[in-house]
Every structure is written in C-alpha cells, then in structure tokens.
Amino acid sequence: MRSLVGIVVLLLVQGACGQTGSGIIGFGISLYEDLCCQACHDSLSSLFLTCTAFSNETGANTMPSMGGMAGMPEMGTSMGTTSPECYASNTPWLQTMAYCIQQKCNAHGYPADKQTECFKRQAVNGASTPSLRDSLPIVAPVIELAANAMWLNVTSLVNKDIYFSNYGTAGEFARSEYLHTKYSVALYILVIGTIAIGGLLAQLAxxxxxxxxxxxxxxxxxxxxxxxxxxxxxxxxxLEPLPGQTGYMPRRTLSVFIVVYVILNVIFSAVGYGSFQPNVNFKSKGFELCEYIGNRTGTLSLVNASIAILFAGRNNLLIAWTGWSQTTFITLHRWAARVATLQALVHSIVYTLAYWQPGYSGAAAYAAKAMEPFYWWGIIATMCFCLATGFSVLPIRISFYETFLALHVILAVLALVACWYHLVPHFGYAFGYQTWLYICFAYWGFERVSRVARVAFYNRLGGSKAVVEAIPNSKVMQLTVYPDVSWEFGPGQHTFLYIPGMGKFWENHPFSIAGWKGGKRTATSVFDEDARPGSKDANKEYPAVTVVRSTAAEYEERASIIFLIQAHGGATERLRRRLVWSPSPSVELPVYTEGPYAGHRARLQPLCEAETVLCIVGGIGITGVLGLIQQYANMARTDGESVARSRGVLCKTRRFILAWSSRDSSVIDHVRWRFLDDAPGFECAFWCTEGIGSETAPKDDRGYEGYATTTGIHLGRMNIGVVIKSCLDKNSRTTVMVCGPGRMADEATKHVVNCVRDGFPVDLIEESFAW
Incomplete structure (x- = not known):
C-alpha cells in the first residue's frame, strides 16, 4: 500500500511539474534578464512606423500624413496596428533597435551573443532574419527622439529619459518579483525543512x-x-479548550515553532520594498508600493495555503516520518490557514487602497477595475478564505462538526478555483504564479486519491460486513468489522470508517482499534471465545454485564477488528438510534475502511525503552490502549526472548499498569469481560464517577498500589498525580501513556513534568483528539 501511495505522489508531482512548464520566477523563469534590451523595446514600441496600418470607425485602412518624427495621425478615432512583417522590414525600426541594444547593453555588460538573441526576440518577433549585425546602421544616428514623439521614420537615438524610466521601472519590478519568489521558497524550506529534520532525529532515535x-x-x-x-x-x-472555547494552547515547542513561523511571515511580507520614479507603469509611488505589497502577500498567501493543505491530510507522509500526531499537524494546519487568510486580506486591501493614491480617481477607478472578471474572482477567493477560517472556530467545530467539515471542504475548493481564475486568465503563465496553485492541487489531489486508493485496496465491492452491538446502560457500542482484506494489526492504530447505511456515503470518522483477531482462532487472542458465559470462566460475576454475541456464526473464524464507539451526535448518534430501534440486540451492516493509520514506530518509540508502562485512561479513551494490552498479553504467553517480543514496541516492558476512570460502570465491566480477563501479566485499577460527576467526584488519594490487588470498581475520581508517583522508580524507565479527555491529559502532563524535575526517568505519550 505504501508503494502505491509513493507512485501516486510521483505521478502528481510529475503532473504538476509538467503543467507549470517553466516553474517560478528565479527558478525556471527569468524575468527581464535582458533588461537593457527590454528597455529599448519598451521605449520604441509605442511609435508608429511607415508601414503601420490604421483603421477608422468605418473599418477603412488609411495612411495618415506624417509631419516629421513627432507627427500624429490626423484622425482622432484611428488606431494603428504594426504587424510582425512591418517590424521585420522597416529600416528605421531595425536600425534604431539594433543601435540601442548594442550601445545600452554593452554599457551594462550584457554579452554579445545574448544581444543577438534579444534582438531576434524583441525586434523581429523571433524571425531568423534580419540579424542584429545586419541591422546595425553604417553611420551612427545623431538625432535623439523627442519625449513626445509618435513616429519613427528615420534611424534615431532612443530618448535617454524615456529609456531611463523604462529601464528603472522594469528593473525595480523584476527585483520585487524575484524577492517574492525567494521569500516564498525560503519559507517553504524553513517550514518543511525544520519538520523534516525533526523527523530525521526521530528516525535516528x-x-x-x-x-x-x-x-x-x-x-x-x-x-x-x-x-x-x-x-x-x-x-x-x-488539550483542554481555553476559556470561552477560544481554542487550544499548544505545547511549548510547538508554540515556539508557530511563533517563529508567524514572525517569518510578517518579516517576509514587510521587507525588501523599493520604488523607482519616474515610473512608466504607475502614476504615483503609493500605487507602486501597493502593487509590490499586494503581489508579495498574494504569493505568500498561496504558499501558506499549500502548506495548510499538506498539513490537513491524514495521508501526509510527514506524520509517519516525524512520529507527530495528526492533532499536531492539524494545529499547524490551522495556523498556516490563518496566516494565508490574513495575507489574502492584506493583498485585497492594498489593491483597493491603490486606487485612492495620487493620480487615480478613487471609487470610479476601483469600480471600473472590479468589473473585470479576474478582479472579482480575486474578491471571491478572499471571501472564501475568510469564511473558511471564520467558520473554523472551536465552538462551531465542536457543535456542528460534520457541517463544518463539509462546508470547509467546499469553501477550500471554491477558493482554489477562484484563485485560478484570478491568476491565469489575467497573467497567463509568464510569472509562474499558477505554480503555487499546482502545488495546492497536487497536495489536495494526493490526499483524495490516497483515500480512494485505500478504500479500493482494503475493501471489496459491497464493503466489509460488520456487527454493531449495544453495551447496556451506556451510549457506547461495540462494532466488530470482518474485513475482506486483512492487514498487519498493531497497537496505536486507528482507521476511518464509512457506513453507507447511515445515509451519507461520503462521511467517514476515525476510530481507534480496540482489538483484533487473526483469520483463525489462536491462543494469542485477547478476546478468546472461550471466555464467553457458559465456559469454564462463566462463573465470574459481572453484575452490569449483559452477554453480547454475534448472531452470524460464519464470522467466528474470520479476521475481525473491534471498535468501541461512543455516540455523540451525527453519524454515531444515528447508528445508536438504529440499534435501539432494531428488534435484535445486534445489527449487521456494511462498512468500508481505509485501513490502518498511525501506530508508527517513531510515535511509540518511548514504549520501546520502557521497563514500566503506565496507561492513564479516561472514558472511551480505553480504545487507545487496548491494543497495547493485547500485544503485552500476547508476549506474556510466549517466551520472553521470542521473535514476537523482540519485534514488539513493548519489547523491554516488564510491568504494565492500567489506571482507568470512567463515568459508566457498565462500560468498565464490558471491557473487563471482553478484553481484559484473558489478558495475563498486566495490572489494573478502575475508578467510576457514575452518578457523581467527574468534576465533583471526590479524589481518592490512594495511589495505584491501593487498588493493585482488588478487582472491584471504586467510586471517586482518580488522583492522577498520586497514581503516577506510586508507579515510578528511579532505577527503571517508565513511560506514561495518557488517553482521555483534555483536562485529564493536561493534568497527567503536569505531573510528569514534576516527576522529571524530581529526577525520575519518565517519558510521556499522549493519544488524544482535539477538535
């Protein structure tokens, strides 16, 4: 599967490169490299030649009289058109251009061979003849064109003031465009390069x-x-939202990264601007600076948009490389998107203010410009950026997640489409602006193609069969999937499930893999069928447990994956209602899976070196650690020096402790019966806040040792600090894995930090999901 994903990446990158053709300015595109030659052309190209054709309102071709070099056509409505054939055959034009190029480019040190190419391109529209050498006048011209000249009918010297203005205008514009690209590439290298280096360190570890x-x-x-x-x-x-649900406070290292990233964007957006006057393109210095600032922020906005799209994908290869969680990359995605939106706003604002600069007519000029399609497409793009960012605030994400997600994708796609029609019809491909859009398309396309490829690879037509069962007296359901295509299961994995029967075939949601079983019954399965009631272990008492068994006997020998799903709203609540309305205690339905995500070695590396593993779990977070318990139990059944142990992430673990607090005693009982009772070698303790409330429940100040020898469920709230300290030993390395609500994760982190301060060798892994 990874090979397939790699091939898709290469095809997308190759396609993007093929479409961009020339790249970007400074990297494949040279803007005004022949500046002296360009200035000669721009200084002369507006002049009429003796072979220029004119048409009046009736469409009749005429040749007006010429009153010297400064003569003007005698018909106010006439427009002149100078054909390529006219330029290639008109002696004054050829000799004036050739002499200007030779004199000016020699003064600037522009090589003779490039002068020849420049003349061919600028003077004769690519024709092979006449050449620069053939067009040079025998006698150097002595008459300089007047500043207000309209005609070129004799070989002349280019007006030095006009040449100076054209040369300076084009030079400053080119310098500005090169800086836009340099800062954009520098931002890319610094952001992606820093993350790649972090991944390299993780891989080395x-x-x-x-x-x-x-x-x-x-x-x-x-x-x-x-x-x-x-x-x-x-x-x-x-991980606990800030007051008022204004967002999350990232970890210190991530916060520093984000602050540096924002500062870099501010610097790259604000420095390096210059101005040239008199300017042939802009009537005022203010408009010129608005043009440069608008182009810079517009380019950087596209760069940051591509970074945001890359970080948003769950198939982002950087996740596996670095071992960072998807939650971390989603945090970076949000900040990249916010920066891109602010830069798009600045881009739009400065281009609006430009028309109120001296020399422009303000609202009238702006209204006329806004009528052009490329301009209002730009307005649409900025609006989509703003709406996508505005509707991404935490309260909306929490309360209307599925609506937010659909709207977010629609606005993102519309923004990219609007950017395309803002750039390409107006600028074409000359400046390479569209290249950044190609990168956006490539990242977005790769993510979508990868998801479709995963669904196609891990499923057959019609989907995998699944059985969903209710856990009595709770909102938690157990979903058992019997995949058509099995994969290598491991701890820390999750997958995305599509349940077409719930009405929205495109919706998919992530669920941690709580347990798995191979294609045949083995002694290594944690949820062994022999533990069911009626077996030798059926005399154990579990007062809140009701037996839940698949009614489909043909599934018993097949590979299976188990999920524990808590109904919140949307798809999970619809699934729960369907189960409630069913006359049967279980419901069979088809599902599609994207196969395994996460569980990367770089992510779980602290477990590989730990002699003691302590899992602090809250609520449905138990699904994040059951895979570890299953692997530890499998190793406990085998020889300590076996291949299985040497390859597992718990290869050095001698003590495994589960400390789980939940509001639902029925869920605790179900997990104990279905997952834990047949798992030898690990220790566990349970706290329940049912009927008390997790916030108001009194903390039990006893540590883990106070419950280590009991099998009951204890009322009250777990004292996380006491539990952690009671499991630590300065002579052995401990890894604390926390999987639960944000407040629990933050409290566990605080106590781990204190333990590190006190000299305990302890690591921390957080398995959490932040909206």
Whole structure:
C-alpha cells in the first residue's frame, strides 16, 4: 500500500511539474534578464512606423500624413496596428533597435551573443532574419527622439529619459518579483525543512536507540524536557479548550515553532520594498508600493495555503516520518490557514487602497477595475478564505462538526478555483504564479486519491460486513468489522470508517482499534471465545454485564477488528438510534475502511525503552490502549526472548499498569469481560464517577498500589498525580501513556513534568483528539 501511495505522489508531482512548464520566477523563469534590451523595446514600441496600418470607425485602412518624427495621425478615432512583417522590414525600426541594444547593453555588460538573441526576440518577433549585425546602421544616428514623439521614420537615438524610466521601472519590478519568489521558497524550506529534520532525529532515535539512551543520560536533557519539550506554553492547560472555547494552547515547542513561523511571515511580507520614479507603469509611488505589497502577500498567501493543505491530510507522509500526531499537524494546519487568510486580506486591501493614491480617481477607478472578471474572482477567493477560517472556530467545530467539515471542504475548493481564475486568465503563465496553485492541487489531489486508493485496496465491492452491538446502560457500542482484506494489526492504530447505511456515503470518522483477531482462532487472542458465559470462566460475576454475541456464526473464524464507539451526535448518534430501534440486540451492516493509520514506530518509540508502562485512561479513551494490552498479553504467553517480543514496541516492558476512570460502570465491566480477563501479566485499577460527576467526584488519594490487588470498581475520581508517583522508580524507565479527555491529559502532563524535575526517568505519550 505504501508503494502505491509513493507512485501516486510521483505521478502528481510529475503532473504538476509538467503543467507549470517553466516553474517560478528565479527558478525556471527569468524575468527581464535582458533588461537593457527590454528597455529599448519598451521605449520604441509605442511609435508608429511607415508601414503601420490604421483603421477608422468605418473599418477603412488609411495612411495618415506624417509631419516629421513627432507627427500624429490626423484622425482622432484611428488606431494603428504594426504587424510582425512591418517590424521585420522597416529600416528605421531595425536600425534604431539594433543601435540601442548594442550601445545600452554593452554599457551594462550584457554579452554579445545574448544581444543577438534579444534582438531576434524583441525586434523581429523571433524571425531568423534580419540579424542584429545586419541591422546595425553604417553611420551612427545623431538625432535623439523627442519625449513626445509618435513616429519613427528615420534611424534615431532612443530618448535617454524615456529609456531611463523604462529601464528603472522594469528593473525595480523584476527585483520585487524575484524577492517574492525567494521569500516564498525560503519559507517553504524553513517550514518543511525544520519538520523534516525533526523527523530525521526521530528516525535516528528509532534506528539507533543507543544514541537516545546516551542523550537521556546527559544532565541537560531532563532540563530540556522539563522546560521546553513537555509543558504547555503558559500554565498547564493545553488539550483542554481555553476559556470561552477560544481554542487550544499548544505545547511549548510547538508554540515556539508557530511563533517563529508567524514572525517569518510578517518579516517576509514587510521587507525588501523599493520604488523607482519616474515610473512608466504607475502614476504615483503609493500605487507602486501597493502593487509590490499586494503581489508579495498574494504569493505568500498561496504558499501558506499549500502548506495548510499538506498539513490537513491524514495521508501526509510527514506524520509517519516525524512520529507527530495528526492533532499536531492539524494545529499547524490551522495556523498556516490563518496566516494565508490574513495575507489574502492584506493583498485585497492594498489593491483597493491603490486606487485612492495620487493620480487615480478613487471609487470610479476601483469600480471600473472590479468589473473585470479576474478582479472579482480575486474578491471571491478572499471571501472564501475568510469564511473558511471564520467558520473554523472551536465552538462551531465542536457543535456542528460534520457541517463544518463539509462546508470547509467546499469553501477550500471554491477558493482554489477562484484563485485560478484570478491568476491565469489575467497573467497567463509568464510569472509562474499558477505554480503555487499546482502545488495546492497536487497536495489536495494526493490526499483524495490516497483515500480512494485505500478504500479500493482494503475493501471489496459491497464493503466489509460488520456487527454493531449495544453495551447496556451506556451510549457506547461495540462494532466488530470482518474485513475482506486483512492487514498487519498493531497497537496505536486507528482507521476511518464509512457506513453507507447511515445515509451519507461520503462521511467517514476515525476510530481507534480496540482489538483484533487473526483469520483463525489462536491462543494469542485477547478476546478468546472461550471466555464467553457458559465456559469454564462463566462463573465470574459481572453484575452490569449483559452477554453480547454475534448472531452470524460464519464470522467466528474470520479476521475481525473491534471498535468501541461512543455516540455523540451525527453519524454515531444515528447508528445508536438504529440499534435501539432494531428488534435484535445486534445489527449487521456494511462498512468500508481505509485501513490502518498511525501506530508508527517513531510515535511509540518511548514504549520501546520502557521497563514500566503506565496507561492513564479516561472514558472511551480505553480504545487507545487496548491494543497495547493485547500485544503485552500476547508476549506474556510466549517466551520472553521470542521473535514476537523482540519485534514488539513493548519489547523491554516488564510491568504494565492500567489506571482507568470512567463515568459508566457498565462500560468498565464490558471491557473487563471482553478484553481484559484473558489478558495475563498486566495490572489494573478502575475508578467510576457514575452518578457523581467527574468534576465533583471526590479524589481518592490512594495511589495505584491501593487498588493493585482488588478487582472491584471504586467510586471517586482518580488522583492522577498520586497514581503516577506510586508507579515510578528511579532505577527503571517508565513511560506514561495518557488517553482521555483534555483536562485529564493536561493534568497527567503536569505531573510528569514534576516527576522529571524530581529526577525520575519518565517519558510521556499522549493519544488524544482535539477538535
């Protein structure tokens, strides 16, 4: 599957490169490289020649009289058209251009061979004859064209003031455009390069664990972890929303990265501007600067939009490379999108203010410009950027997630389409602006193609069969999927499920894999069928447990994946209602899966070095650690030096502890019966806040050891700090894995930081989802 994804990436990149043709300015496109030659052409191209054709209102071709070099056509409505054949055969034009190019370009040190090419391109529209050498006048001209000249009927010297204005105007514009590209490429290299370097360090830690071990033994490393890598930016709140649901406070290292990223964008948007006057393109310095600022912020906005699209994808290859969670990349996605939106706003604002600069008529000039299609497409693009960002605030994401997601995709696609029609019909492909759009299309297309490819690879037509069952007295359901195509299951994995029977075939949601079983019954399965009631273990008492069994006997021998799903709203609530209305205790339905995500070695590396693993779990977060329990149980059944142990992420673990707090005692009982009772070798303790409330429940100050030998469920709220400290040992490495609500994760992080300060060798892994 990874090979297939790699091929898709290469095809998309190749397609993007093929479409861009010349690249971007400074990287494939040279803007005004022949500046001296361009200035000669621009200084002379507006002049009429003796072979220029004119047409009046009736369409009749006429030749007006010429009153010298400054003569003008005698018909106010006549427009002159000079054909390529006219230019290639008109002696005054050829000799004046040739002499100007030779004199001016020699003065600027422009090579003779490039002068020849420039003459061919600018003077004779690419014709092979006449050449620069053939067109040079025998006698150097001595008459300089007047500044207000309209005709070129004798070989002349170009007007030096007009040449100076054209040369300076084009030169300053080219310098500005080159800076736009340099800053854009620099931003890309710094952002993606920094992340890639972080991924390289993570891969080195996986490949050469001895390096990581030596680093951990250094005295400065705990200080870095205590003050830089683990804590939030301010205080201890990070995964718990800020007051008023204004957002989340990223971890300190991520916050520093974001701050540097924003500062770089501010700097790149604000520096390096110049002005040239008198300017032949702009009537005032103010309009000229607005043009440069608008182009810079517009280009950077597209660059940041492409970065935002890359970070939004769940098939983003950087996730596997770095071991960072998708939540981290979604955070970066939001900030990249916000910066892109602000730059799009600045782009629109400065181009609006430009028409109120001296020399322009304000509202009238702006209204006339806004009538052009490319301009109002730009307005639409900016509006879509703003709406997509505005509708992404946390309260909307939490309360109307599915609506937000659909609207977000629609606005993003519309914004990219509007950018295309804003750029390409107006600028064509000469400046390479569309290249940044191709990159956006490539990232977006790769993500969509990857999802379709995954669904096609891991499913057959009609989808995989699944059975959903209710866990009594709770809003949690157990979904067992019998995949048509099996894959290599492992801890820490999740997948995205499509349930067409719920009405919206395009909707998909992530669910952690709580357990799995191979194609045949083996002793390594945690949820062994022998543990069902009626077996030798059926005399165990679980007061809140009701037996839930698949009614389809043909599934018993097939590979299966188990999910625990808590109904919130939308698709999960529709699934729960369908189960409630069903006359049967279980419902069979088809599902499609995208196969495994996450579970990368770089992400789980702290587990590989841990002798003790402590899982702090809250509520439905139990699904994030059951895979680890299954792997640990499988290893406990085998020889300690077996191949299975050497390859697992828990290869050095000698003690595995589960501390789980939940509001639903029925869910705890169900998980104990279905997943835990047949899992040897691990320790567990349970807290329940049912009927009390997780916020008002009293904390139990006993540590884990107070429950280690009991099998009951204890009322009250887990004291996370006491539990963590009671499981630590300064002589062995411990990894704390927290999977639960944001407040629980933040509290666990705070206590881990304190333990690092106190000298305990402890690592932290957070398995969390932030809206």
């Amino acid at each position: 996986v490949t050469f664990p001895s390096i990581q071990k030596k680093l951990q033994e250094r005295s400065f490393w705990p200080k870095l972890r205590q003050h830089v890598f683990l804590p939030s930016l301010i205080g201890s709140r990070r």
